[in-house]
Amino acid sequence: MSDKEMSFEETSPILNSNNKGKGKEITDRSTRHDKEHLPWVEKYRPYTLSDLISLDYITLTLDKFISDRQFPHLLFYGPPGTGKTSTILACARKLFGKDWDASVMELNASDERGIDMVREDIKGFASTRKLFSAGNEFKLVILDEADGLTNIAQNALRRIVEDYAKNVRFCFICNNVQRLNPALQSRCTRFRFRPLNPDQIKSRIEEIVKVENVNISQDGIQALLKLCGGDMRRALNVLQSCSSRDVIDETVIYNCTGYPHPKDIEIIMNSLSNDDFSTSYSKVKRMMEVLSMSLNDIITEVVNYFKMHDFPLNNEVLAYFFKKHNLNGGGNDMIQLAALIGAYKNALEKAAELIV
The missing domain is CATH 1.10.8.60 (Helicase, Ruva Protein; domain 3)
Structure with missing residues (x-):
């Protein structure tokens, strides 16, 4: 390990799953870097590739790219909070050393998503080489939430990715890869980030x-x-x-x-099954007001309840329940609450018809 890499390991403010005496080590690092008042998501953000608690199949590949200095354009996609941004920032630290941020442009497409950002900011950064460059060095553009870019901006980026490959590498980060131009995807090495175990x-x-x-x-x-x-x-x-x-x-x-407690879902399900429409509507509405519960969360837990419990609705009736009633579409919460209760009552009637 080089002196430069060693300094990163020694000063990392993040938990490392391979370290012994983790508690003391984290405290020392946090104090040394004056991170006590940061939000915990930043205070404990992985600092190096070895700090990441998962994704070995990705980090090993990226580490090989860095060691060989054969770093391609990248596309990271997957659900939020799975380490996409942390991974590319760790790569940047290993690629560029102590002053890594001078070689990196980090943009969020949710802030600026149009053609002007591509033409002015990204193209200007990509078209210039690093000062005192040896000829084989490059910079890095990290474009977070890239699926929020307009189609025009994505088309413009295709040419920039190709034309300035000697100067810069791109890392596109998104949750929904389907919203990213296929031609742009084809220019990148893709990595899918799964939800953490x-x-x-x-x-x-x-x-x-x-x-x-x-x-x-x-x-x-x-x-x-x-x-x-x-x-x-x-x-x-x-x-x-x-x-x-x-x-x-x-x-x-x-x-x-403000998420529904399992005991509250039990009460709701019992009311849906046993109370008449008006009583059930009033009871659930009151619970939503007193406990500040979201109807979307209630609907999600009703679905999970079907999955986790033996329930008096067979698969055919459940299919009817979800097909005939779009519980998340249109209207305010009170209208959708009535739709939820009505949908369940209709499903119970459907179940009775099948039994007969």
Whole structure:
């Protein structure tokens, strides 16, 4: 390992799953870099490729690209919070060393998404070479949320990617790869980032709570894993939001996020099954108001309830339920709540007809 690389490892402010004495090491690093007041998603952002808790199949390939100095244009896609931006920033640090940010242009297409940004900012950066360049060095453009670019901007980028390949490499980052021009995709090496494994998130969360002296119960951790759905960023944001509590348990997690508690879903499902329409409507509406629950979250948990429990609706009736009633389409929450209850009541009637 070179002296330059060693300095990165020694100063990394992030958890490294291969390190021993993790808690003390993280604390020392955080203090040394004065990161105590940063949001936790930045404070514990992976700093080097080895800090990433997953994605070995990606990081090994990227590490090989860097070592061989054969770095292609890249396309990272996948759900939020799976390490796409952290991965390319770690690559940039290894590629360019201590002053890596002088060789990197990082843009977010959600801020500027039109042709002017491509012609003025990106083309201007791509058309110039690095000062005192040896001839084989390049710069890096990181374009986050690239699926938000207009079609005109994407078409303009195709030529820039080709014309300035000697000067610059591009990394396009997006959630929905289908919205990115196929011709632009074909110019890149593609990597799909999957949602993180719950066990990987759990081990990282357990390390962080030790460093931050946060008291979280096991049912609180399980609730956090369920709500984050493989999104490490969301897990850290929720955890930090709850960190002022003496004890973070399942109830605290659900109350902090406003997401329906499993016990509340049980009450809702029992009401849908046993109460008449008016009673069920009033009861669920009241719960939404008192507990600040989102109807979209309720609908999601109703669907999950069907998946997780033995329910008096067979597959044919469930197919009818979802096909005939678009529960997320149009209207305000109260109209959609009525549609949810009506859809379920109709499904019960359909089930009775099939039995007869």
